[in-house]
Amino acid sequence: MTAILGLNAYHGDAAAALVVDGELVAAAEEERFNRVKHVAGFPSLAAAWCLAEAGLKPAQLDHIAIGRDPRANFAAKIRRTLRHRPSPSYVRERVANQARVGDAGDAVADALGVDRGSLRAKFHRVEHHRAHVASAFYVSPFDDAAVLTVDGFGDFASTMLAVGRDTKLEILDRVLFPHSLGIFYTAVTQWLGFPHYGDEGKVMGLAPYGEPVYADKMRELVRVKGDLFELGLEYFTHHTRGVEMTWADGSPTIGRIFSQRMEDLLGPARQPDEPVATHHENVARSLQHVLEETYLHLVRSLHERTRNTRLALAGGVALNAVANGRIIPETPFADVYVQPAAGDSGTAVGAAFDVWHNAADGSRGFVMGSADWGPHYDDEACAGAFAVAGVSATRLDDDELFPFVAGKIADGEVIGWFQGRMEFGPRALGQRSIVADPRRDDMKDILNARIKHREPFRPFAPSVLADRVGEWFEQDYPSPFMVLVYKTRVEKREQIPAVNHVDDTGRVQSVEPAVLPRYWRLIAEFDKLTGVPILLNTSFNENEPIVMTPAHAIETFQKTRMDMLVLDNYVARRASE
Ligand SMILES: [Fe+2]
Numbered sequence: 001m002t003a004i005l006g007l008n009a010y011h012g013d014a015a016a017a018l019v020v021d022g023e024l025v026a027a028a029e030e031e032r033f034n035r036v037k038h039v040a041g042f043p044s045l046a047a048a049w050c051l052a053e054a055g056l057k058p059a060q061l062d063h064i065a066i067g068r069d070p071r072a073n074f075a076a077k078i079r080r081t082l083r084h085r086p087s088p089s090y091v092r093e094r095v096a097n098q099a100r101v102g103d104a105g106d107a108v109a110d111a112l113g114v115d116r117g118s119l120r121a122k123f124h125r126v127e128h129h130r131a132h133v134a135s136a137f138y139v140s141p142f143d144d145a146a147v148l149t150v151d152g153f154g155d156f157a158s159t160m161l162a163v164g165r166d167t168k169l170e171i172l173d174r175v176l177f178p179h180s181l182g183i184f185y186t187a188v189t190q191w192l193g194f195p196h197y198g199d200e201g202k203v204m205g206l207a208p209y210g211e212p213v214y215a216d217k218m219r220e221l222v223r224v225k226g227d228l229f230e231l232g233l234e235y236f237t238h239h240t241r242g243v244e245m246t247w248a249d250g251s252p253t254i255g256r257i258f259s260q261r262m263e264d265l266l267g268p269a270r271q272p273d274e275p276v277a278t279h280h281e282n283v284a285r286s287l288q289h290v291l292e293e294t295y296l297h298l299v300r301s302l303h304e305r306t307r308n309t310r311l312a313l314a315g316g317v318a319l320n321a322v323a324n325g326r327i328i329p330e331t332p333f334a335d336v337y338v339q340p341a342a343g344d345s346g347t348a349v350g351a352a353f354d355v356w357h358n359a360a361d362g363s364r365g366f367v368m369g370s371a372d373w374g375p376h377y378d379d380e381a382c383a384g385a386f387a388v389a390g391v392s393a394t395r396l397d398d399d400e401l402f403p404f405v406a407g408k409i410a411d412g413e414v415i416g417w418f419q420g421r422m423e424f425g426p427r428a429l430g431q432r433s434i435v436a437d438p439r440r441d442d443m444k445d446i447l448n449a450r451i452k453h454r455e456p457f458r459p460f461a462p463s464v465l466a467d468r469v470g471e472w473f474e475q476d477y478p479s480p481f482m483v484l485v486y487k488t489r490v491e492k493r494e495q496i497p498a499v500n501h502v503d504d505t506g507r508v509q510s511v512e513p514a515v516l517p518r519y520w521r522l523i524a525e526f527d528k529l530t531g532v533p534i535l536l537n538t539s540f541n542e543n544e545p546i547v548m549t550p551a552h553a554i555e556t557f558q559k560t561r562m563d564m565l566v567l568d569n570y571v572a573r574r575a576s577e
Helices: 030-033 044-054 075-083 088-100 104-112 128-137 180-191 198-208 215-221 260-268 280-306 322-327 344-357 378-388 397-411 443-452 466-470 492-497 517-530 549-559
Strands: 003-009 015-020 023-029 063-066 122-125 145-155 157-165 168-176 221-225 228-231 311-313 334-338 415-418 432-434 463-466 486-489 505-509 532-539 566-569 569-572
Touching: 003 044, 003 104, 003 344, 003 486, 015 044, 015 344, 023 030, 023 044, 023 344, 023 432, 030 044, 044 104, 063 104, 122 344, 128 145, 128 157, 128 168, 128 311, 128 344, 145 180, 145 280, 145 344, 157 280, 168 228, 168 280, 180 198, 180 215, 180 228, 180 260, 180 280, 198 280, 198 322, 215 221, 215 260, 215 280, 221 280, 228 280, 260 397, 280 311, 280 322, 311 549, 322 505, 334 443, 378 549, 378 566, 378 569, 397 415, 397 517, 397 569, 415 549, 432 443, 443 532, 463 466, 466 505, 505 517, 517 532, 549 566
Parallel strands: 003 063, 063 122, 145 311, 311 334, 415 566, 463 505
Antiparallel strands: 003 015, 015 023, 145 157, 157 168, 221 228, 415 432, 432 532, 463 532, 486 505, 566 569
C-alpha cells in the first residue's frame, strides 16, 4: 500500500487530501472543521480527519506532499528583490511563510498528535501551479490533455501552461510575478467595494447588469502580449509592496492592491456601504469582458502550442464559470474538465497525485467524477444530533421521502438537503445544499430575506437532470461541478425565473444518476410533479462556511427561516409561527 497525504497549507482555503494506491479516498477544506471561511494556516483538523476516515495511523503514511515550494522560480524572485525593495514587514511575512512551508513536517506531526520521529513519510514540496496542473490533469478522464492554470499568485507564478501525457507533465510556460489575471480581477473587485477574500464571484454575478463600455480602459490594466498577457503595473501596487495577505487566526485578507491611477482611470472607488450604481455595474461588466478576452486568448494560445483538443483547467480564475462556458463554443477545444476543487484547496489533491505519479511511479486510473470526498454521518449520528438539539424529526423510507420532499418544494417550501459525504470544493452540489422551486418569481427574494442575506444581484444556480440539460440550455456539455455558465433557451426563460440570471444564463450543475443518485432522484420526483427537471441549488450556509455535520445543519436550520430540514432520511419541519 502507498498512502500519500496532500496538503494546501499557509495559503487561503487550507485543505487536506488522502490518496491511497492512486485513488483519492478523502478530501476536505479546513474551514468546514474550524468554521472560519477560507481559513489559511495549517489544515490540522482536515488532515487528522483524512487519516481517521481511511483508518490509517500517521506512521503508515509513505509520503506527505504540500502544494507549495518556496524554492520554485527562485532566480526570478531574487532578480526581483534586487531590483525592488519591498517593505520590511512584507519581507518578514514572506520569510516567516517560507519557513513554515519548509518546516511543515513539525506541523503535520502536531496535527496528527505524534512525534515527528514516528513519521516515516517522505516530505515533498510541489510548486503551487504544478500542484494546480496535477490537480486538473491527473484526476481528469483524459489520457493526454492541454492544461491551463490561472490564479492570483502561488510560488511567484500566476499562470501555467502545460501538457499532460499519461503520468507525465510537461510545463510549457509560466507567467511570473507581478503579472496576474487573478490580481487584475481582485484589484477591480476591491475598487468595486468588495474587499473580502473570495468576493470575485460576487462581481461575476454583478457584471451582467452592466455594459462593457469601459473595455478599452480595462485593456490598459491588462493586455495580451504574445501567447500570454501583462498588467499595466501603474494601476496596481502589489509589484512595489507585494500582495499583503494576512490571516492570523481568521479569514485571509488582502491589502489594497489598486493604485491612485486606477481611481484616475475609473473614478473614485466604491465604498462597501455605498449603493451599487450603473457606473459600477458597467465597470464590473467591462472587467469580466476583458478577463474573458484574455483568458480565451490563453486558451487559444495553449491549443496552438499543443494541438490537443482536450483541456483541463484549475486555479481560482478557472472558477470563472462564465469564461469557462465560452471555451467549447468559441475555441478549438472539444472537451473541458474542471475538477470540483479548482481553487487552492485542490492543490492538496494535486500535490498528492504529483507524488503518486512521479516519486511513487504510480499508474493512472482514477478519475475525480464526483465532489463527495468529505465527512459523512450515519443514521444514528443524524438521529442523535436531532435529539441533542431537541428538534423532533421523523424517519421516512426512500419511497416516501423523495415524493414528499419534492411535493413540498413544488409548494414553495425552502428545504435544507443534507445527504452523504460533504462536497470538496467551493460548491454545494446536492449533499450540503438548500433547494427550492426554480419556477417561482419571488424565490430569489425569499431566499435572500429568510436565509442567505446576500446581495440581491447574485444569481442562484440550477441543478438539472443531466440528460435534460439540452432541453433547457443552449449547451449540454456535462457540467457536474457547476463551473460552466450556459445560456437559457429562449422558450424556457420564463418558466425558471429563480435560476435564470439577468443575462438569461444559468451556472448549470448537470446531475447524473450514477454520481448523485439521491439528488438525481429528488429532482426526478420534482420533474414528475411539475414537468421541470430542475431545482434551485444554493449552498447550505448563512454567511459562514458550508455546513459539515448534522449539528451544523440543525443550527443553521434553527437560526434561519427554512421550512424543512432533511438529514439523510430524517425530516424535521419548522414549527409553525
Ligand atoms: Fe492558486
